[in-house]
Amino acid sequence: MVAAALLLLFFVKKNKSQGQLPPGPATLPFIGNMHQVILSKPAVFRWIHRQLKETSTDILCLRLGGTHVIAVTCPEIACEVLRKNDDVLASRPTTFASGSFSYGYKGSILTPHGEQWKKMRRVLTSEVLSPSMEQKFQHVRGEEYHHLLRYINTSLAPNNNTIDVRHVAQHFCGNIIRRLVLGKRYFSDIPASSSAGPGHDELAHVAALFTLLNHLYCFCVSDYLPALQGLDLEGHERVAKNVMAVLNGLHDPVIEERIRERSNNNALDDKKGAQKREPRDFLDVLVYLEDAQGQPLLSLQDIRAQTAEMMYALVDNPSNAVEWAFAEMMNRPEVMQKAIDELDMVVGKDRLVEESDIPQLNYLKSCIREAFRIHPYHPFNPPHVAMADTTLAGYTIPKGSHVILSRIGLGRNPKVWDDPMEFRPERHLNTANVLLSEPGLRFISFSSGRRGCPGISLGTSATMMMFARMLQGFTWMKLPGIDTIDLQESKIGLALAEPLVLRAKPRLAAHLYR
Structure with a gap:
């Protein structure tokens, strides 16, 4: 009896010291809520949001195997995650997919907190995506706007x-990021000046990038029950390997040639004296970086990882936001007309809209903000892993927990937004310069904090210029016989269930398209 009492006292003290977890559904021994996750596939995010609604909570705790997964739908709690507790919640999970897609955690997006992540983050923010580099490659972006x-x-x-x-939209994003990273829009020898559409390699490249994004942090069972890794019960490991085979087959020849070129140039520099080289693209920046001893700063794996990360970081959100904005605006012709009127007033029809016009195009930016708010591509932000015990909204968050911010929970929150599913750009016209970012985290376009997106300026330019050029250049109409665009979401994600197909008619002078 004494032993039993002491044992009971031990567990009571242990649970008390752990504090109260956020509310959540009942769990089973060992597997937690994993059985419910399996039954809700492939749209696990919809089951999680039903749990949030049924529990009437803004913060939900699930237990998947031995991991607590904390979902957040409230801007105030989201600010706790990305600001107040940013230093504690700055790591990433280790999964089969993230390990594969980051070449063994050599990049900056998927790599857990540590020296490698710090090094690559510095490279990205200080060298690759610096304001001076953005200015240097403005002409490259301009060429792609013309190609579009x-x-x-x-x-x-x-x-x-x-x-x-x-x-x-997807292949514009693929073209612009290939030009910026690799200096080429085609993997074959087609001239960069060609206005031809994507070839076989380019189609495979963009498809692989979207497959990667769709399989990253997708609640794979073996990510939470590591003993199952290698069995590939859900086929995700095979998919990840196929994706990497495509990316390696297309990226590696370019990267390896550039590294050989660096070696040859360094040999010439040793004979003639070092010469400063102007980078032709982001890959040049990565390849030619040197440490204090004059040796290459980045390994081949570092370069491969960062190259792939920059590719998939740009293709999804801009293309998805523009497609959804067009779909919504086709059902709201008064919104479309306001956007056209703003373009005609700010830019006119005698020249093409440029990046320098973006600050004045507040209504267009508000349209894209609405698309980001209602229709994000991903239901959740990438997980933030707690490196120590912490608290959120007064609840205990144990070390090792995965904290995920719900993009749709924030952007469609009826406590924050009136008529949250109504596409109403005017709700964002409350400042002299509308931005695509949202500091208050009432929705997420570009995340913030230590793990925030370092390419906000580039992402804003690519998104807005695609949207503005398409609106300025063409009159868009529904297909014959279609009165209303179907805004149904995909069964497995948040993209439109069917690709948006519209009629288009040029609205500018013929010479502007040349």
């Missing part, structure tokens, strides 16, 4: 003036 307009215009045939907006 020409491609749409040349795709319009006399008897077929339909445009697949998703295809155009």
